[in-house]
Amino acid sequence: MRVHKLCENDEIRDIVVDLLENVGLSAGVINKYPHEFSGGQRQRVGIARALLFNPELIVADEAVSALDVSIQMQILQLLQDLKERLSLSYLFISHDLAVVRYFCQRVAIMYLGKFVELGTVNQIFDEPLHPYTLTLRNASPIPDPSVKQAFAQLKGEVPSPISPPRGCHFHPRCAKAKDICSREYPKWIELGEGRGVACHLYS
Template identity: 55%
Template sequence: MNTAPLVSVRHLEKQFPVGEWRPFQPRESVKALDDVSFDIRKGETFGLVGESGCGKSTVARVMLGLIPPSGGQVHFDQHNIFNLDREALRLLRKRMQIIFQDPFSSLDPRKTIEKIVAEPLTVHRIGSVDERRSRVRELLGRVGLTPAAFNRYPHEFSGGQRQRIAIARALALDPDLIVCDEPVSALDVSIQAQVLNLLKQLQRDIGLTYLFISHDLSVVKHISDRVGVMYLGSIIEIAPVDDLFRRPMHPYTLSLMSALPVPDPRAQGRRVLLQGDVPNPIHPPDGCRFHTRCFMAERRCRTQRPGLKVWGEGHQVACHLADRSNHTLKGIMS
């Protein structure tokens, strides 16, 4: 695998104004992203996990240039996408595609499958009408759909079939990067496995790079090479997938791991239950964002915000007590 980063996200920030604007008064903002940094290497699947509302989908939309950032940089193949003019960004977007969570609302119900899958080719003026039709047939076959789907509408398909159509549309322009924004969360478990296996097969065949967003750790473990864990708009841990599941070092990651079901009735693991609710993102706590719910927090956690530090090969943790977390996990889970 080529280890050169295809995507480099550095100190990314995004704030959304809330409430009504009033003269001579500062307007409050939700800090959706706060100093987010990570790399995605060519040919890998980078998983991004965390609770609902932690900023996972916002990262994807800012990274693709769908919404403007409040600060930071995103380099795609060494191009800073925030410095590109409109035409240059339009050309670069052919190499970056997205698969949305809901395969029904992301497909136009008034268009046939042929027009839906061919739309990227039409927008970018690629090929003649006959060449586009041929390309659509090829793509539908690649994702496991028959030519009978050509002139049908989205409502005539199951959820899994609709997501395959969305995947075919994402492949139309031969992208390098595909952002998968919870692509299987709306599907039955058996269908989830089929779609995940399809994504892995396409990655092997075409050499795709994925940013895979999910709140389901089992799904992330199945498909990812490396994983980033988010909490309240920040990355708190990044590690190779096997290392993360073997030795989570942040207390929040530890709590997520403890919630995973173990298919062994003899296992005597204990849950790490978090106290309280996620803090208000308009007024996040000082110091470590997680200290209000952390069972290991000390005085410095309330005043000093930890940055990502390396704790082993490819393993980064934003925690003052990372060296203790792994020992605590062994005691809790044994």
């Protein structure tokens, strides 16, 4: 607040107390050191810090991945509550597909730093188009013992992003690869209503 000259010095304490209360922390924690907070509380402090600038958009990069599952739910509910109260949007980055399915409305799937598919959360999970999306979806456990799941087998390792394979970066691991896949990177194809995919199967 001082660096960005957001307010007078004598206003800082009141603003910080408001921010802390907004994220479910009490004014009593204001003088604590970082190591005195739990993981979930630290995440709340991080969210409070992001709220300081009255943002319209918050980039939440692996916002809950380091937390215990029970705390994850509390933080997701806090983010949901703030979204509704403050009309926020999130760019929510996660490797946890169950969290993505629960929390997100639109999903972009990335492979080696590039978008390979974009759609609503239902389209991505119920009707995946890109072979990588399909593999990811099938590799994600369904928490229901009555569901028989065939886990996807994906050959090879993820290549280095600084030296990706020529053509489609996914082609050395793709069961549906065609000749063109090793030569040309697929163009992004708009499928309407915000849906898109980068794959030669659809060109």
